[in-house]
Amino acid sequence: MAVAVIVAAGSGERLGVGRPKALVRLGGRALVQWSIDALAGVEAVKQIVVAMPPGADAPPGVTAVPGGEARSDSVRRALAACGPGDPVLVHDAARPLVTAQLARSVLAALEEEASADAAIAALPVTDTVKRVPPGSAVVSQTLDRRELWAVQTPQVFRRAALQAALDVPGDVLAAATDDAWLIERRGGRVIVVRSSEENFKVTTRTDLEVAELLLAKRRSRAP
Ligand code: CTP
Ligand code: MG
Numbered sequence: 001m002a003v004a005v006i007v008a009a010g011s012g013e014r015l016g017v018g019r020p021k022a023l024v025r026l027g028g029r030a031l032v033q034w035s036i037d038a039l040a041g042v043e044a045v046k047q048i049v050v051a052m053p054p055g056a057d058a059p060p061g062v063t064a065v066p067g068g069e070a071r072s073d074s075v076r077r078a079l080a081a082c083g084p085g086d087p088v089l090v091h092d093a094a095r096p097l098v099t100a101q102l103a104r105s106v107l108a109a110l111e112e113e114a115s116a117d118a119a120i121a122a123l124p125v126t127d128t129v130k131r132v133p134p135g136s137a138v139v140s141q142t143l144d145r146r147e148l149w150a151v152q153t154p155q156v157f158r159r160a161a162l163q164a165a166l167d168v169p170g171d172v173l174a175a176a177t178d179d180a181w182l183i184e185r186r187g188g189r190v191i192v193v194r195s196s197e198e199n200f201k202v203t204t205r206t207d208l209e210v211a212e213l214l215l216a217k218r219r220s221r222a223p
Helices: 031-040 071-080 100-112 159-166 170-175 179-184 205-221
Strands: 002-007 045-052 063-066 088-092 118-124 149-157 190-194
Touching: 002 031, 002 071, 031 045, 031 088, 031 100, 045 071, 063 071, 071 088, 071 159, 071 170, 071 179, 088 100, 088 159, 100 118, 100 149, 100 190, 118 179, 149 159, 149 179, 159 179, 179 190
Parallel strands: 002 045, 002 088, 045 063, 118 190
Antiparallel strands: 088 149, 118 149
8 A cells, every 4th residue: 555745835926915825825725734635535645745834724634744844854754654554656746637547646656666766747848949058048969859848746665765866965955956866866766657737836926826826727627
């Protein structure tokens, strides 16, 4: 059986609404609640641990812990509060449009690929991506788009691999924008699972408006 970690302890600077992003209202609930409800519908997930902003109330039905300074700190703290269970599914509360079905498909991909340490939701990049050196405006390279994937969550890990990958100094944790990178940097094997555009990350106010519209559409289609 799996355990799930939801990281929801960020401050939401870029959203800029004066309170933590996970607590912002979206479609009549706290943003974090959408991810909790989606993962609660996954049969293989037997516990959900949420890293919450300091001082926030624990959402009902989950284990809550205070998050840390950096995102991966929050993952580490939440993992430390998880009971037994392997693999570990890690999800960002900032992706409220996640579905139980996507979580199941990432879990299934890792189960089927015995040689992998992690399976991660990702999408082929649709924009052309260019390299521009820091402090410059001059393009130095155009990357081959066929090799580029934009990475999302859920990310599913073999528990021992994730635990070992997170056991690194604070500066390394602070540099990690996703947990799969911590696996890669120690030579681990990470596979991508094709996800959907709807599972985008809410970062700005425009994102929040788009999420609101998509959730309203989803609700109107529900039986
Ligand atoms: N997160 C966390 N603990 C932190 C930082 C981030 O649990 N110390 C979580 C966020 O709550 C979010 C996810 O990691 O669900 C992805 O982070 P991001 O989208 O950057 O959210 P924020 O850090 O809240 O936003 P910003 O960077 O704009 O402040
Ligand atoms: Mg952030």
